[in-house]
Structure formats: C-alpha cells, structure tokens
Amino acid sequence: MEPFRQSGRDKPPAAETDEEVMLRLKAGEEDGLDILLSRYRGPIYYHLYRMIWNPARAEELAQDVFLRMYRARKSYKPSAKFSTWLFRIATNAGLNELRDGRMRREKEISSDTEGGEVAAGRVAARVPTPEREVLTAERNTRIRAAVDALPENQKTAVLLHKYQGMDYGEIGEILGVSQSALKSLLFRAYERLRIELRPLVAAGGEREEQEAS
Amino acid sequence: MNNEMSDELTRHLREEEIVPYLEGKLPEARRAGLDGHLQGCGDCRAHMDELRSVMAEMGEWVVSEPPETLGAFDAAVRTRIAAEGDAGSGWLAGWMQPQPRPAWGLALGVLVLGAAGLWMLPRDTVTPDDGIAGLVIEADVDAVIRASGDDGVATGDELWMTDYELIQEFDALFEDGENGNSRL
Numbered sequence: 001m002e003p004f005r006q007s008g009r010d011k012p013p014a015a016e017t018d019e020e021v022m023l024r025l026k027a028g029e030e031d032g033l034d035i036l037l038s039r040y041r042g043p044i045y046y047h048l049y050r051m052i053w054n055p056a057r058a059e060e061l062a063q064d065v066f067l068r069m070y071r072a073r074k075s076y077k078p079s080a081k082f083s084t085w086l087f088r089i090a091t092n093a094g095l096n097e098l099r100d101g102r103m104r105r106e107k108e109i110s111s112d113t114e115g116g117e118v119a120a121g122r123v124a125a126r127v128p129t130p131e132r133e134v135l136t137a138e139r140n141t142r143i144r145a146a147v148d149a150l151p152e153n154q155k156t157a158v159l160l161h162k163y164q165g166m167d168y169g170e171i172g173e174i175l176g177v178s179q180s181a182l183k184s185l186l187f188r189a190y191e192r193l194r195i196e197l198r199p200l201v202a203a204g205g206e207r208e209e210q211e212a213s
Numbered sequence: 214m215n216n217e218m219s220d221e222l223t224r225h226l227r228e229e230e231i232v233p234y235l236e237g238k239l240p241e242a243r244r245a246g247l248d249g250h251l252q253g254c255g256d257c258r259a260h261m262d263e264l265r266s267v268m269a270e271m272g273e274w275v276v277s278e279p280p281e282t283l284g285a286f287d288a289a290v291r292t293r294i295a296a297e298g299d300a301g302s303g304w305l306a307g308w309m310q311p312q313p314r315p316a317w318g319l320a321l322g323v324l325v326l327g328a329a330g331l332w333m334l335p336r337d338t339v340t341p342d343d344g345i346a347g348l349v350i351e352a353d354v355d356a357v358i359r360a361s362g363d364d365g366v367a368t369g370d371e372l373w374m375t376d377y378e379l380i381q382e383f384d385a386l387f388e389d390g391e392n393g394n395s396r397l
Binding site: 067144 | 228229230231232233238263264266267268270271272273274283286287289290291293294297
C-alpha cells in the first residue's frame with residue numbers, strides 16, 4: 001500500500017511539521033492532538049499566563065485554545081504557519097479575557113513567591129546566593145509590573161517578540177497589523193519599558209561592575 | 214533623559230527601524246546609515262544603549278517550568294473534547310456551540326423588553342386590598358360619580374388614581390358644593 005505521503009505518515013512524529021500533524025488530525029488520526037499538545041501546551045499556557053497573570057485561568061484558556069484548534073481541524077488548511085494560527089487564537093483569548101475584566105491578577109505586586117519564578121530568574125553559570133535570589137525576585141516583580149502596565153497591543157507584541165521567538169511577520173499576523181506597524185509598536189513598548197525600568201537597569205549595571213571588580 | 218529624548222531619537226531615526234537595528238535584523242544598507250548617525254550623535258547612542266539594556270533585562274525574566282497542574286492538562290483537554298462530542302467545524306456545529314452571538318443577544322433583548330412593555334400597558338386591574346391606600350384602579354371620575362348617583366360635577370377624566378385620592382377628590386368636591394363653589 002502506498003504510504004500516505006501527504007500527511008507525512010511515513011515520517012516519525014518528531015520529524016513531522018506542525019502542519020503535517022494537524023493534517024493528520026484532520027484526517028482522523030487522534031495521536032496528532034497528543035503531539036500538538038506536547039509541543040504547544042507550555043508555550044501557549046505561559047503566553048496566556050504572562051498576559052493575564054492568573055495561573056488557573058491561564059490554564060483554562062489554554063485548554064480553550066486547544067479545544068478550538070480541535071474543533072477547527074476538519075476545515076484546517078495549512079495556508080499560514082500553524083504556530084501563528086494557534087498563537088492568534090491564544091492571543092485573542094487573552095485579549096478577550098483582559099477586556100472582559102474577568103481576570104483577577106494580583107494587584108499587590110510583591111516579591112513573587114510562585115513556583116520557580118525566583119529560581120527561573122537566575123542568570124546561568126552564577127552561583128545563586130540568598131541575596132541574589134531576593135534581588136532576582138524583586139527584578140522579576142518589577143519587570144512584570146512594567147510589562148503589565150503596557151497598553152494591550154504593546155504588551156502582547158512584547159510577549160510574543162521576547163518570549164516566543166517569533167519574527168515580525170508572524171507577530172504582525174497574530175495581531176493583525178503590518179510588519180512596519182508591528183516594529184513601531186515594539187519600539188513604543190520598549191521605550192515605555194526603558195523609562196519604567198531605568199532604575200532596574202541602572203542597578204543591574206552597578207551590580208555587574210561590583211562583581212567584576 | 215526623559216521623554217524628550219524619545220522625540221529626539223525618532224526625529225533622527227525611523228521608529229520602525231530601531232528594534233530591528235538593535236536585534237541586528239536591519240538590512241545592511243540601512244544598518245550602515247544608522248551606524249553612521251549614532252557615531253556622531255551621543256544622545257541617540259545613549260538612548261539606544263538604554264533600549265538595548267532594557268531588552269536584555271527583559272531576557273533575564275523567565276517564567277518557571279510548567280507547574281504541576283499542567284501534568285493533567287492533556288487529560289483535561291481530552292475530557293472536554295469527549296464531553297462536547299464530535300463538535301467538528303461545520304455550520305451546524307457552529308450553531309450548536311455555546312458561543313456568544315451578539316446579534317442573537319440583541320434580538321432576545323428586544324423581545325424581552327417588548328414583552329415587558331406589553332405587560333406594563335394600562336389595563337383594568339382591581340386588586341384586593343385591606344386598606345384604601347395602595348389600591349390602584351383605572352377610574353373615569355365622571356363614570357364613577359354617575360354610577361354613584363351624584364351628578365353635576367365634572368372634574369375631567371383620570372385614567373390612574375388611587376381610590377384614596379378619589380375619596381379626597383370627592384371630599385373636596387363635597388366641600389365646594391357645601392360652600393357654593395361649584396366647579397362647573
């Protein structure tokens with residue numbers, strides 16, 4: 001029997017592109033869902049979490065994203081990059097959540113005690129000391145507050161740009177703006193962050209100088 | 214440095230080129246142009262250095278590894294899919310899915326309001342009441358007076374009147390009549 005080449009069936013799952021996996025899912029091969037979940041549950045969840053800052057709600061919305069992806073499988077056409085399409089669904093879900101005002105993000109931006117944010121802020125190859133952990137937590141908190149204060153589109157653009165490694169075209173497609181507009185949006189966002197985080201950046205520079213000496 | 218610096222920067226450089234330049238993604242010809250300007254403009258150079266530092270600082274901020282709950286994430290998605298059944302994506306499935314449809318909401322709202330409006334239209338209602346106050350009747354004063362046998366007084370039609378008010382009106386009319394002050 002001739003292999004089902006269109007769907008990439010003769011490839012091992014790890015070698016399949018997202019589009020190929022999605023086409024297999026469209027054809028009824030349910031393991032495609034498992035593959036896409038394993039690839040994207042983390043990125044989608046964290047993208048939503050950074051938008052709304054509510055881990056439980058972010059998880060619910062992330063589930064919604066995959067539910068919508070699954071529902072749309074029968075009409076799926078790989079005309080755009082799969083990740084762009086999926087992140088567009090996720091971004092819209094996050095923006096709707098913000099606009100509906102249903103999010104209950106923490107208003108008290110204090111030292112973050114969630115999970116590994118303290119540990120996650122560590123710079124690689126440095127030995128974490130208690131003092132460094134406190135400073136890192138404080139920095140994370142301030143960055144988070146500054147990003148959170150950005151206008152919706154700027155915030156989303158920065159999150160996609162900085163933490164999803166997407167190129168300008170992809171981000172523009174997700175946000176529904178031209179590449180040129182997206183680049184301007186990013187500049188304005190980083191400009192605001194420059195002003196908000198100036199003390200942080202200055203303190204970071206001083207710390208590095210002290211450690212180097 | 215303040216917001217004026219931002220204006221200064223964007224006066225010298227095109228806004229949409231700044232981030233690509235900082236990321237090394239600007240085409241060579243344009244990059245050379247910006248390099249040339251920055252070599253001669255200390256303010257813009259300092260501004261760009263700050264932007265570069267902020268972008269680097271942002272890179273230090275990393276959210277932690279997926280929390281424990283994501284371990285059950287896939288199962289939760291599967292459960293929800295199973296609960297929906299084979300939702301697919303056809304037009305019928307779209308109708309069957311509980312998605313917000315503003316047009317339908319608006320139509321339903323109009324129907325509800327219209328029904329409420331119809332319900333509130335004046336109609337004959339006589340509600341039993343232990344006391345005089347609060348009893349609402351639709352009253353044509355002349356008709357009431359004629360029915361009571363006491364004619365000769367016309368105070369105009371009153372569509373809505375509590376019977377307490379009606380009694381007060383009668384008292385006033387009676388007093389006027391006693392005093393010879395007919396309202397005719």
